[in-house]
Amino acid sequence: MRPLGVTRIAVAGCILLDLLRVAQVGMVDVLFQTFGDGGLSKKQDPAWVLDDWIGAVAAGPTAFWTTICCMVLTMLGVGTRPAMLLGILAYAQLGHGYPPGDRAIDRILRLVLFALLFTNAHRVFALDNRILKRAPVLTTPQWAYDLLKYFIALVYICAGVGKIMKQPMWLGFPKFPPLYRIVTDPLAGHLDPSFWVDFTWLFTAGSWFTIVWEIGAFVILTRLGRWWALGGAFMHVGIALTMELGMFSWGMLALYPILWAGWVSAGLDRLKR
Amino acid sequence: MWPHVRAALVLVVGAVILILGTPGLDAMQHSELGDEDERQELREQIGPFWAGIGIGIADFNREHRLPLHRALHTLEIPIRGAQNWALYRDGPNRVRRLEIWVDDELKHRSADPEHDWLAPQLRMRRVRPMVETTTMQTMAQNWEGLSRFIVRRAVAEWPEAERVELRAIWTPFPGDGETTVHHRIVAVAPEWQVVHL
Numbered sequence: 001m002r003p004l005g006v007t008r009i010a011v012a013g014c015i016l017l018d019l020l021r022v023a024q025v026g027m028v029d030v031l032f033q034t035f036g037d038g039g040l041s042k043k044q045d046p047a048w049v050l051d052d053w054i055g056a057v058a059a060g061p062t063a064f065w066t067t068i069c070c071m072v073l074t075m076l077g078v079g080t081r082p083a084m085l086l087g088i089l090a091y092a093q094l095g096h097g098y099p100p101g102d103r104a105i106d107r108i109l110r111l112v113l114f115a116l117l118f119t120n121a122h123r124v125f126a127l128d129n130r131i132l133k134r135a136p137v138l139t140t141p142q143w144a145y146d147l148l149k150y151f152i153a154l155v156y157i158c159a160g161v162g163k164i165m166k167q168p169m170w171l172g173f174p175k176f177p178p179l180y181r182i183v184t185d186p187l188a189g190h191l192d193p194s195f196w197v198d199f200t201w202l203f204t205a206g207s208w209f210t211i212v213w214e215i216g217a218f219v220i221l222t223r224l225g226r227w228w229a230l231g232g233a234f235m236h237v238g239i240a241l242t243m244e245l246g247m248f249s250w251g252m253l254a255l256y257p258i259l260w261a262g263w264v265s266a267g268l269d270r271l272k273r
Numbered sequence: 274m275w276p277h278v279r280a281a282l283v284l285v286v287g288a289v290i291l292i293l294g295t296p297g298l299d300a301m302q303h304s305e306l307g308d309e310d311e312r313q314e315l316r317e318q319i320g321p322f323w324a325g326i327g328i329g330i331a332d333f334n335r336e337h338r339l340p341l342h343r344a345l346h347t348l349e350i351p352i353r354g355a356q357n358w359a360l361y362r363d364g365p366n367r368v369r370r371l372e373i374w375v376d377d378e379l380k381h382r383s384a385d386p387e388h389d390w391l392a393p394q395l396r397m398r399r400v401r402p403m404v405e406t407t408t409m410q411t412m413a414q415n416w417e418g419l420s421r422f423i424v425r426r427a428v429a430e431w432p433e434a435e436r437v438e439l440r441a442i443w444t445p446f447p448g449d450g451e452t453t454v455h456h457r458i459v460a461v462a463p464e465w466q467v468v469h470l
Binding site for chain 1: 290295383393398
């Protein structure tokens with residue numbers, strides 16, 4: 001149970017910091033506004049209902065700050081389940097209001113938080129336990145872990161198969177491997193393409209590793225899962241160091257307590273002693 | 274009774290997740306391999322046996338999976354959990370940079386620390402996709418919104434400015450070859466209407 005509590009806190013924390021970054025750079029009123037009111041995106045989803053309910057100008061900031069408050073409450077474990085549900089809905093409204101900025105990681109984290117609603121993740125590492133004077137619940141049905149691991153594995157397998165379908169040279173020896181072109185892209189990467197062109201063999205190896213690891217992510221569902229997940233952590237840390245993708249790597253790593261449940265529980269036991 | 278119902282629900286959820294995000298199929302379009310010319314081209318490329326498998330998969334996706342996907346789509350709208358896990362399928366085929374010029378002075382160039390005006394905003398993960406499409410495509414869907422934002426910020430910071438220009442700079446890999454200005458977006462005082470050139 002405790003790994004799910006850690007995931008709850010980590011996921012909410014990632015979303016919170018990601019949204020605070022939007023506020024820090026002064027983009028709340030620009031991103032979450034309709035195009036007619038000065039927003040960036042020409043299209044909003046029909047499901048962007050908040051602007052019908054409370055007006056276009058208030059809708060974006062309302063959804064934004066509601067999500068932030070709910071993520072704080074989710075992290076602290078105060079009114080956790082209602083906060084999680086309201087936070088998910090408000091966060092989804094932000095995506096409906098500004099679709100280009102609602103990326104795969106946002107959808108993944110919303111789905112994971114939604115799944116955690118049906119577990120006892122709110123009953124551990126929660127201030128509610130003190131407020132309501134109740135004992136934490138340290139167990140949860142196994143299906144919760146299994147379903148979440150299955151979802152994570154499916155995401156990675158889809159990513160790997162999608163890569164190969166789009167660009168078979170992920171498993172080739174091209175002059176400019178896909179991974180090289182991705183991490184040296186000035187729009188998103190940190191690496192200089194002119195400097196790293198002499199080391200494309202590294203990126204060829206990395207491209208192969210990425211595909212083998214992603215398509216092999218079904219191993220996550222086996223007893224070797226925690227060890228396989230080490231490869232995923234390596235991949236995500238590498239992405240965080242070489243690219244500017246915001247919360248993508250950290251959001252995915254926030255799910256890894258699920259994959260490393262045994263180690264996380266053992267680690268928490270050691271901390272308690 | 275409840276444990277059995279719960280087990281069935283968990284199975285249903287697992288099946289829904291798989292239908293909505295089937296590896297490989299989630300990246301296929303409805304029209305893919307629907308055309309006989311397209312199918313024939315595939316047969317010529319990879320042989321009738323493998324083409325038959327590909328066509329069969331495309332037909333299954335179009336006739337069975339996508340209708341189920343559309344039916345289930347309503348369920349995911351409130352939480353916006355649409356399933357397409359095509360994460361970074363390929364890199365760009367050239368080095369692309371966005372340059373922002375204000376009155377013949379370079380203010381921003383992608384990944385250039387000496388010209389980093391608006392870099393925190395333009396490199397932010399929620400804005401970067403717009404910068405990418407605006408730099409990659411001549412008439413990206415959101416070029417107008419992005420350009421308008423940049424122009425307004427430029428005018429606020431440099432009220433005396435007369436002209437703001439966005440340039441999409443393309444260079445073949447590894448980035449030290451011939452550079453071309455693929456397309457531009459310009460706004461001129463006093464109207465500051467963004468125009469695609």
